[in-house]
Amino acid sequence: MTGHDHKPGHHPPGADDHPLDEAPAAMEPGLPIVPELPIVPELPIAPEPTTDSLAVRELLLALSVGFTLPGPLPDGVEGHDGLDQVIAAAKEAGLLHSDGSVVGTAQYALLQGTPTGRLRALQRELVDKVLADGRALGDLARDLAKSGLQDSRVAAELERSAEKAVDTDPQLAMDLFAEALLAGGQELTYAARRAQAAAATGDLDAAGRIVDRLLALPEPPDLRLGVDVAAAVWAQRGMLSRSADTYTWLGADRMAGSAPLAAVALIGSGNAAEAEQLLAGSRPAGSPTLLAVALSLTQEGLRRTLGPDPQLALPELIRASDMMNAAGGALPLAETPGALAALCALHSGEPAVAAHVLHAALTAGQGGDVAGPRLFLLQAWSLMQQDNADEARLAINEAVKANHWPLAPRDEFLLAALEVGLARRGSEVHQLVLAWERAREAMMHVSVDLYSLLPWGELMIAAARLRETRRVSHYVAGAWDLLAGLGNPPLWSVPLHWAAVQAALLSESPAELAPHAAALVRASGHSHLASVLAAGGKAWVSVLASRFEASDVEAAARGLAAVGMPWEGARLAGHAAAHAEERRDMVKLLACARDIHPQGSPPGGVPGRGDDGRGEARPQSLSDNAIAVTTAPTGLSAREREVGRLLLAGKTYREIGEAIYISPRTAEHHVARMRRRLGAESRSELMVRLRVALGEGYPPP
Known part of the structure; x- marks a missing residue:
């Protein structure tokens, strides 16, 4: 550039600072007038704004609004005779990048300095041009909405995009719906879809608020979807009966494709008769899509769990989960097919099957982000059942971080029961007490339903062990009432009867044990699990009475392990070994316990006599020969080291023996x-010397 004398303080073109980085205090004569823009020394000097300089400004403003090069431009710019020269001048001035985008500072200055009415007129003209060209607004609609433009065409584009994203990316759908409202969209038109997106992300409060306003209308749009969302939110809050009430309010004549979802809620809350009536009175769902087939199989399988042949239910529920995995999407559900299939497997004594179904559901993202935590927690339960505590805790960690929202009350309750179960099986009384306190808080936020019987059974056992039965008695009574209303289906009731047997053993209450043991015997004709548990309960009673045959106990223990209860089987065998009169019986039962609980000895805790309410003793290694005596470097035999560890853990002689x-x-x-070996003169000195001899990590007496 020639013919310009650069004043002090100004950088020539090509210097490190961009020509727009700093604006002078006053406008120099001869430069084009661009409001809010700094000096552009590259343009020709003229005493007044020229036609070309105004054309540059109009071009830059159009591009700042959203027009593009190449592409349709506003009529006033596109019809300019020297458009190519205007573009070249803008680039030469350093205001336009080579890709046709405006330099950021110039764009900001133009948008801030142009009257709002002029900007809105240009934005509407832009929408006209794009649509006239047969193109979708796409991301441009989001930019226009964020800038404050209210235009029904922009809102409609955003709403259509949001609808497409609800099933695959609910968080994006939420953002798009919010932008559609900014663009002038109708709040209630897509309220149900907005609520669905919010619920799918785990934002139960937002979903609940949206659907509350929707269902309060005399004729709400998309009513059925709104009810589905409301029912799903109630279920996640741990109040499944409210989900059922929502579908009852909707009525069979308006149910259509939501009938299978209503059946899940009604059966789960103990109202199978109404579920049958509703399914009979509702219209068919329509074409047999993957999703429709998945929901149909779900309700059919769930209904089979209540009948005389519950073994037929699990394959149907697994197929339902498979179809839901294939269909994808984040339909609002009170319970996913994967979770129901896993629960059916767990109630059937098939925790390995449950784990497989859950793994497939998690891999496919069944139910969307909101379903992830529950699927992970049920996976943790199946792992705990299989005596794999470490993997169970990993699954719990995945559940907690699966969603950026806090766990829903239903999932928080399941997590609390899991922590109680893991602590009980780990035989750490202190951890059990802490977990119990958390569970007491969590149980106050939920009600009893068919799909929460496993955690309630675990809490029943823990309450008996901690002498806190009164804390759960009314919840357990509600569980028995629910099962009675469903006709006491064996698949659902057998595990709870087994939990009641264990609780009665811990409470030393034969009167409480008898009806549940009898129920297991009665159910044996329809349930293999019931027959195994009945044998297990009988073996426990015989062991506690010290009148047992080692072979019978071993058979019962191995039977428990075969139905996914290795910890319970090893516990039975271990306790029987401690009470065996013959050395060969003790060795045989210890070998059985090692076989079915290889990573450590069965907890020595004994339901009934000898348990003073503090619970089972800490598990010891069964890899050592239980009757061998070897000398350790500390001068203590292996048996003495075992006794020393238990003594440091605060156990009494009776607890150590058991x-x-x-x-x-x-x-x-x-x-x-x-x-004598350690030279201790007192018990306190013995404790100190034992901690030194056995290494760090043992608590003081």
């Missing part, structure tokens, strides 16, 4: 020998 299958008197003799 933990490692010796008598309390023998435990006392071991402690006396340890005092």
